[in-house]
Amino acid sequence: MKRPALTLNTTAMLLLTIFLGLLGGHALANRQPWALTCYDCKACGAACALGIDPQGFVAAQLANDPDLPIYATNIRLNVRKALALDPELEITRGERHLPLRQAVTQFGLAPSEEVVTYRMKARHAAALCLECAACEKACVLELPLLRAIRQLKAPQPAGATHAK
Numbered sequence: 001m002k003r004p005a006l007t008l009n010t011t012a013m014l015l016l017t018i019f020l021g022l023l024g025g026h027a028l029a030n031r032q033p034w035a036l037t038c039y040d041c042k043a044c045g046a047a048c049a050l051g052i053d054p055q056g057f058v059a060a061q062l063a064n065d066p067d068l069p070i071y072a073t074n075i076r077l078n079v080r081k082a083l084a085l086d087p088e089l090e091i092t093r094g095e096r097h098l099p100l101r102q103a104v105t106q107f108g109l110a111p112s113e114e115v116v117t118y119r120m121k122a123r124h125a126a127a128l129c130l131e132c133a134a135c136e137k138a139c140v141l142e143l144p145l146l147r148a149i150r151q152l153k154a155p156q157p158a159g160a161t162h163a164k
């Protein structure tokens with residue numbers, strides 16, 4: 001009984017170490033090592049007038065994935081602009097959250113109609129961010145969130161997986 005438990009624990013520790021190593025590697029590669037210290041308390045999210053969860057920007061840096069979906073629950077866009085951004089971004093319609101493309105078909109939304117976003121790719125939320133810095137001021141660790149936002153906002157170099 002002891003040997004299987006030891007093997008399981010060792011494997012779990014090994015996987016955890018690899019996972020943390022990957023996060024650290026991405027944070028360093030993106031020149032945002034501070035991202036490792038964010039502990040997901042969400043204090044920054046409460047400060048954003050656009051309903052963006054800035055911790056999502058940190059997560060995108062750690063995952064090295066600018067397309068990571070993050071919450072942005074209060075951005076108002078007309079359908080035309082939202083479709084140009086990403087037809088798969090999620091919007092809020094009544095009590096439901098659904099992809100924009102599906103909502104357009106299902107409810108016959110006109111191009112000029114306004115929709116309220118719910119979740120979108122991190123780089124799109126960064127592009128719409130007002131850079132008001134309210135999230136930075138609310139961060140209990142005073143993390144430089146605008147650095148992550150501006151990096152995600154920057155154009156992607158050809159072949160790169162992350163904005164530099």
Ligand code: SF4
Pocket residue numbers: 047048049050052054129130131132133134135136
């Ligand atoms: S800078 Fe302002 S708009 Fe952008 S995520 Fe932070 S609080 Fe929201």
Ligand code: SF4
Pocket residue numbers: 037038039040041042043044045054055058138139140141142143145
């Ligand atoms: S307030 Fe700071 S520590 Fe907390 S989730 Fe936001 S960025 Fe991370």
